[in-house]
Amino acid sequence: MNKKIVIIGLGITGISCVNFFLKKGLIPSIIDENFNLNFIKKIPSYVPIHLGSLNKEWILNANLIILSPGISIFHPLLLKAKKKGIEIIGDIELFSRYNKIPVIAITGTNGKSTVVNMLSQIMKKNNFNISIGGNIGYPVLDLLSIKRDFYILEISSFQLETIKKFNVYIALILNISQDHMDRYPLGIKQYRDFKLKIYNNASFCIYNIENKLCYPKFFHKEKKYITFGKVNGQYKLFFDKNMIYLKINNKKILNFSKTKLIGIHNYLNFLAVLAITDILKIPRKISLKKINNYKNMDHILQIIHKENGITWINDSKSTNINSTIVALKYLYKKKKIWLLLGGYDKNCELHLLKQYLKNKNNIIIYCFGISSKKILSLFTKSIRVKTMCEAIKKIIKLVKYGDTVLLSPACSSIDQFKNFKHRGKEFIQLVKKIYQK
Incomplete structure (x- = not known):
């Protein structure tokens, strides 16, 4: 294999990409627009590095470009490379091409980390062997060497920009609202389009039915769709005087007012989590017991x-x-x-x-x-x-x-x-x- 591989961005993700290729006996070239990088010490001396700018010659002569999430795919030089037919992907897509373990992928403008945290606690309690990666935890390529029952991945819109066939068992979009508008020249529609890519190769698609931006563009017979929401959806809340309950199939199964969860947004987060744990056939008593004592993560209220x-x-x-x-x-x-x-x-x-x-x-x-x-x-x-x-x-x-x-x-x-x-x-x-x- 004599591919010219160029990795753009030498952060944590970039380092994981370098190590991935070196293990396969391939020597990539590395580009980073910054000069002062602590990560250079971790790169073998024989690996070509260009710092301070995007190297036009390397990019336009590459066979494969691996783009770190912090670099916009709309950079003129990358658009030129794409037009030339050069493949541009990120670490998520690269990971997916080698991964054999089921993935639960979670995205949304807000609440991703909280949901990953809630879900991981419940799955561990039910003796699932899991690892967390993506936008939180390990870079995904580092997970490939760790055998698990499931990978739980927090995925940002930046990471979704470069996916092509990201295979997912369960895909969840919590919500979509304005964010990163500096990144998307066409505004929230473009931001939404990248978020929705998480559904493309998923078996189960879970979404917030009260946030129309979360709706899949197309519904496929081979996929299963599950909805949640404040007052609508298969998983929803029930308001009775000063109490708020979790309601499934018209049956009240949890009084949120007696949990340690703070705010309706977190009640909705748990509805999404329960939709996932039900797919995994985790007994509800385990999920409900864990959530009764769940505390907010640091830096969130x-x-x-x-x-x-x-x-x-x-x-x-x-x-x-x-x-x-x-x-x-x-x-x-x-x-x-x-x-x-x-x-x-x-x-x-x-x-x-x-x-x-x-x-x-x-x-x-x-x-x-x-x-x-x-x-x-x-x-x-x-x-x-x-x-x-x-x-x-x-x-x-x-x-x-x-x-x-x-x-x-x-x-x-x-x-x-x-x-x-x-x-x-x-x-x-x-x-x-x-x-x-």
């Missing part, structure tokens, strides 16, 4: 401190408008909310947040980061600061008993932080320092 009647909540995982609206809906009864917004907005329509906040006088906005100017233009009464730290220092002087301080930025963290986890940890540390004085 995480209560980090309570003192003097003031509650501090870290929702740093909210990197888009819809997830911030979910957080505010959960806290709607609170006396006063000091909302920290900002970061890189990914060209999403922040004005959609304005529609939700209309006439809500109990919410005070502090904005920071690249998007702060745009936020200030939408919310003229908001307070613009340079950093999250500056916002916290100002807020601490004004908060009163019964107030809530919420970090739910509606934006990506990449302008001032490494990622949402880094932003959340910084928030926690800043709050701890204040109360330790």
Whole structure:
């Protein structure tokens, strides 16, 4: 096999691709637009590397291009390569061509990590031997050397851009709303089209029936379709006075109000999880028992401190408008909310947040980061600061008993932080320092 293989992007995914080919006796060439890369130390000296730009000659003379998720397929040079007939795939597609183990693939704008976490806990409790990978956990190619009953993969739209025949046993789309609009020149329709590719080679397709963007474009006789939703679908919620139940076939089987789950969005997440565990024939008593004690993951509506009647909540995982609206809906009864917004907005329509906040006088906005100017233009009464730290220092002087301080930025963290986890940890540390004085 004398293929000219080019790997573009030398992050964790890129390294896994390099190792994959080297094990097969193939030497790929590596391109990365950055210069300062810690990963170079992990690459053997005989592997060709080009840094600082996309190498036009290498790309246009390749037989196969492996693209890391962070690199857009709409780059002019890649479009030229595609037009020339050069195959461009990502690690997910490469993995699928060699994988023999059933895959449960989960995507959606919000809730992916939570659902993967819920599902993995229930499957482990039922003695399934599983591994988690994709957008969370291991790079998928590293999973090929680990024999399991199932792989659970969290899949982003970026990863779905380059799939062709990604074989999946169960495919789930939780929801679709605006995100990564900077990546998709044709807007949400294009974003949705990539998300829907997860259904292409799936045996079971599970989707949110109340989010029309999640609907498969075509329904095939050989596939099985399962739906969930707030008030519609095979798996749905039932509202009775102040109680919310899980209802299947008109039978109430769980009182969500007595679980540790926070928010209706998490109840919907569990409906999707139960649809999967039912396919796997896991006894419902195991799923229900596990979910009764399930706690939110870090950085998702995480209560980090309570003192003097003031509650501090870290929702740093909210990197888009819809997830911030979910957080505010959960806290709607609170006396006063000091909302920290900002970061890189990914060209999403922040004005959609304005529609939700209309006439809500109990919410005070502090904005920071690249998007702060745009936020200030939408919310003229908001307070613009340079950093999250500056916002916290100002807020601490004004908060009163019964107030809530919420970090739910509606934006990506990449302008001032490494990622949402880094932003959340910084928030926690800043709050701890204040109360330790």
